[in-house]
Amino acid sequence: MKIISTFIIVFILSIVNLYSQDISGEWSGKAKRGDKEITFVFNIKKEGANYSSVMNVPTFRISGMKPSVTTFTNGKLTIDGSNLGMSYIANFNSELQEFEGTYKEGGIEMLLNLKKGAVKIADQRKPQEPVKPYPYYEEEVMFKNNEANITLAGTLTLPNKNGIFPVAILISGSGPQDRDETFMGHKPFLVLADHLTKQGIGVLRFDDRGQGASTGDFGSATTEDFSKDVLSAIAFLKTRKEIDQKNIGLIGHSEGGIIAPLAANNTNDVAFMVLLASTGISGTELSVMQSKTLRQFPVKDEKAFEENSRKAIAIVTSDKSEEEIKTKLTAHYNNFLRPILSNLNVPKENINAFIDSQVNTSIKPWSRYFLQYNPADEIEKLQIPVLSLNGSKDTQVNAKINQNGIRQALTKGGNQDYKIVELENLNHFFQECETGKMDEYRKIEQTFSPIALKEISNWILEHIR
Incomplete structure (x- = not known):
């Protein structure tokens, strides 16, 4: 009894110690998604009585993700990343000295246990990524968006430390992105910046607000807010003596392609624009289209599915309160989506999680904002040179439909200098591909087609004033 009692006392003391101790540091672990093992790393920091965390996913080379709230109470760790569409809830196992919990993202749930300590990651650099030392000048920079009271961090690359150069600002696509627009193990903006700088064109790329070294809350921002971050980047470049202020341009990828016109139409300091896989139709029409082409489950009646998708959008874009919208949308999805998924034998808890994720x-x-925004309205106002590139196998943004919208807008606005090109066999990220489907991105070694890179740099060099 004495031995057992001693063990119990030690066990209780270890729990009490953990509950009261500082859990700051690096916690890492692996989760399984099908046959894929995904490594997660959380850097947890104590700030007064509260905690904050930064999430990295080395498997996909994602870093600097900042969940909105991190709490640790009575052995329970809660990382609320609703601003990122994720959450992690875990309890501390004092015997194993690890957190045991569940990681959720969208409708996906994975068991994830975290142990304290760093994790060794193999070099995952893709073939096109440059290796230091670079044959050009690179500088880490920071600039303010005073209206939003945030600081944005990025990288400025110039052909040389001395001289005056044209420069392009890179604008990332939807979702929280770092300055390299890291996705599926690729860093397209790093490759694009390297190529342009070697061709004599400076590049500024920066972490989205709330990501990487940038401050602010990504989850509460809209496309319009991101356009003001771009305006802050332009204002910063105008303070630099190395920048040719008559030749500051914007290159926007995906959502970045609809942010760019918004920014350009609110300043006289943009000389040219490149739209990469940009949309030329309203957010509503794009969402309806994607709800059918990117849907991961079959339906018996496509017409009814589209009608119900439009009804959901009408609820979201109504002038009702957020609580009313949430209630009506939940009821609509229960009537519309639940029967479809139930007939496919999807477990009830998975359906609940999926509907909650869709509503939130x-x-x-x-x-x-996005559903009510039509980029064609802003593209129509552009009187600067515009290059639009889309891949013929882009399954996220249909090239023909969206470039038709872009072309009509530019023509209607009387733009005299634009070029629209559909590049064969390229996907949404301008990789040479077989299918163009999203699950193919990570399997491709190429990050950015040399044909697309050359098209961009040649066009910019032709349009420098």
Whole structure:
């Protein structure tokens, strides 16, 4: 009894110690998604009585993700990343000295246990990525968006430390992105910046607000807010003596392609624009289209599915309160989506998680703004040179439909200098591909087609004033 009692006392003391101790540091672990093992790293920091965390996913080379709230109470760790569409809830196992919990993202749930300590990651650099030392000048920079009271961090590359150069600002696509627009193990903006700088064109790329070294809350921002971050980047470049202020341009990828016109139409300092896989139709029409082409489950009646998708959008974009929208949208999805998924034998808890995720994503400020925004309205106002590139195998943004919208807008606005090109066999990220489907991105070694890179740099060099 004495031995057992001693063990119990030690066990209780270890729990009490853990509950009261500082859990700051690096916690890492692996989760399984099908046959894929995904490594997660959380850097947890104590700030007064509260905690904050930064999430990295080395498997996909994602870093600097900042969940909105991190709490640790009575052995329970809660990382609320609703601003990122994720959460992690875990309890501390004092015997194994690890957190045991569940990681959720969208409708996906994975068991994830975290142990304290660093994790060794193999070099995952893709073939096109440059290796230091670079044959050009690179500088880490920071600039303010005074209206939003945030600081944005990025990288400025110039052909040389001395001289005056044209420069392009890179604008990332939807979702929280770092300055390299890291996705599926690729860093397209790093490759694009390297190529342009070697061709004599400076590049500024920066972490989205709330990501990497940038401050601010990504989850509460809209496309319009991101356009003001771009305006802050332009203002910063105008303070630099190395920048040719008559030749500051914007290159926007995906959502970045609809942010760019918004920014350009609010300043006289943009000389040219490159739209990469940009949309030329309204957010509503794009969402309806994607709800059919990117859907991961079959339906018996496509017409009814589209009608119900449009009804969901009408609820989201109504002038009702957020709580009313949430209630009506939940009821609509229960009537519309639940029977479809139930007939496919999807477990009830998975359906619940999927509907909750859909509702929570839909009521965010970004979604409500995006659905009501038509980039053609802003593209029509552009009187600067515009290059539009889309891949013929892009399954996220249909090239023909969206470039038709872009072309009509530019023509209607009387733009005299634009070029629209559909590049064969390229996907949404301008990789040479077989299918163009999203699950193919990570399997491709190429990060950015040399044909697309050359098209961009040649066009810019032709349009420098």
